[in-house]
Amino acid sequence: MAYQVKPATKISGQIEVPGDKSISHRSIILAALAEGESKIEGLLEAEDCLKTLNIMADLGPEIVKIKAGEYLIKGQGLNGLKEAKNILDCGNSGTSMRLLTGLLAAQDFYSVLSGDHSLLKRPMARIIKPLSQMGAKIWSRKKGLAPLSIQGQKLKALKYNLPVASAQLKSAILLAALKTEAETVIIEPAVSRDHTERMLKEAGVDLEILADRIILKQAKKRRIKPLRSKIPGDISSAAFFIAAAILAKKGELLIKNVGINQTRSGFLEVIKAMGANFEILNKKEEAGEKIADILVRPSTLKAVEIKGKIIPRLIDELPIIAVLAVFAEGKTVIKDAAELRVKETDRIKALVTEFRKLGIEIEAQADGMEIIGPQQVEGGVQLKSYYDHRIAMSLAILALKTKQGLSIQGSEIIMTSFPNFKKLLAEVI
Numbered sequence: 001m002a003y004q005v006k007p008a009t010k011i012s013g014q015i016e017v018p019g020d021k022s023i024s025h026r027s028i029i030l031a032a033l034a035e036g037e038s039k040i041e042g043l044l045e046a047e048d049c050l051k052t053l054n055i056m057a058d059l060g061p062e063i064v065k066i067k068a069g070e071y072l073i074k075g076q077g078l079n080g081l082k083e084a085k086n087i088l089d090c091g092n093s094g095t096s097m098r099l100l101t102g103l104l105a106a107q108d109f110y111s112v113l114s115g116d117h118s119l120l121k122r123p124m125a126r127i128i129k130p131l132s133q134m135g136a137k138i139w140s141r142k143k144g145l146a147p148l149s150i151q152g153q154k155l156k157a158l159k160y161n162l163p164v165a166s167a168q169l170k171s172a173i174l175l176a177a178l179k180t181e182a183e184t185v186i187i188e189p190a191v192s193r194d195h196t197e198r199m200l201k202e203a204g205v206d207l208e209i210l211a212d213r214i215i216l217k218q219a220k221k222r223r224i225k226p227l228r229s230k231i232p233g234d235i236s237s238a239a240f241f242i243a244a245a246i247l248a249k250k251g252e253l254l255i256k257n258v259g260i261n262q263t264r265s266g267f268l269e270v271i272k273a274m275g276a277n278f279e280i281l282n283k284k285e286e287a288g289e290k291i292a293d294i295l296v297r298p299s300t301l302k303a304v305e306i307k308g309k310i311i312p313r314l315i316d317e318l319p320i321i322a323v324l325a326v327f328a329e330g331k332t333v334i335k336d337a338a339e340l341r342v343k344e345t346d347r348i349k350a351l352v353t354e355f356r357k358l359g360i361e362i363e364a365q366a367d368g369m370e371i372i373g374p375q376q377v378e379g380g381v382q383l384k385s386y387y388d389h390r391i392a393m394s395l396a397i398l399a400l401k402t403k404q405g406l407s408i409q410g411s412e413i414i415m416t417s418f419p420n421f422k423k424l425l426a427e428v429i
């Protein structure tokens, strides 16, 4: 049944959003490679991360759930993984497929990775190319599409200029390089999320993070120390609630324990420039990641231009920024974001098509969009999620500002990243 979201004028309360999706994937993978037992708290138990969890369990390490979000993982060391008997299912998760391809390319066994109809359309040539230069043997369908089959090899180190600022691509190379001896250098066109680097450093790996490159230092034999981490709240999930509280007429919303890593917090810079009324409170650091509480109040917004190096630092927040733009005074311009076209769906096309059904003035560009605001939105229609969790959640927040509400088809996909989204939204209204 379609998800019905009614208009709301007040957003208030205190909430916590679930654990960060990117850090959750990486915690599972690194814990499985560690020498000894890791304890992870605050793991995101959403479909995407559970795919990574099930795949790692199929590769040998014992994974025990203690309670919600809390897991013990018995690491097998960098050489301890075993061949899985069946196809490894990544579901809807690009992060699982790209990171695990890097990891599996360096094992001494064979693996096959597949996923759902959305993942089977996403570009994998970008990882196959550098991994092949390292000596990996990876087969794909035409044009580098999954399923991927991988005959693990002893790989060699690499110096690589990333053609796109992609944390998944960077992480695939780093995971593949862990068992190589010489130095691996990855040069980024713009900084993308740096969780893999931070976590590898925390785990004792000799790695240098510079402004434009990452250097995995030469090492005869690397060791990963077990993790003891509490995963911060996901800023990409918090963004939907921050937007709801900004767009409300009344109320005040406090979101506790959100990860505000610089490489992820472009959204906060954009809403600040738009004139949003919010405060960052109780800043602290845990396991190499910055965390804070975010207090948000109703705000009057102005349009801004979003382009260049900030894009990778807010890539997943662009759909919800597009929603904010509808209610901002002036023309919002988003450029340099062609990556939006190869996410779970073509997010530019999806936003433009659905916004137009509501009479919103929006134009698509090859690498972004332009939105004129502020606009009154009548609503009262049914929109589509395009099987994309971020489109579904962005439309749900938009619905709060319509006169008649919206109904959203295909909202089950929200389970891939934010299982309690609907419940939390109902709580703050």
Ligand SMILES: O=C(O)C1=C[C@@H](OP(=O)(O)O)[C@@H](O)[C@H](O)C1
Binding pocket: 021, 022, 023, 094, 095, 165, 166, 167, 168, 169, 171, 193, 315, 316, 339
């Ligand atoms: O590394 C990660 O955890 C992610 C990287 C980004 O993708 P790209 O690397 O394709 O930019 C982002 O969109 C995705 O949600 C998660």
Ligand SMILES: C=C(OP(=O)(O)O)C(=O)O
Binding pocket: 048, 092, 093, 094, 095, 096, 316, 343, 344, 390, 417
């Ligand atoms: C793009 C996303 O994830 P992934 O690439 O892991 O599917 C996302 O969560 O918005």
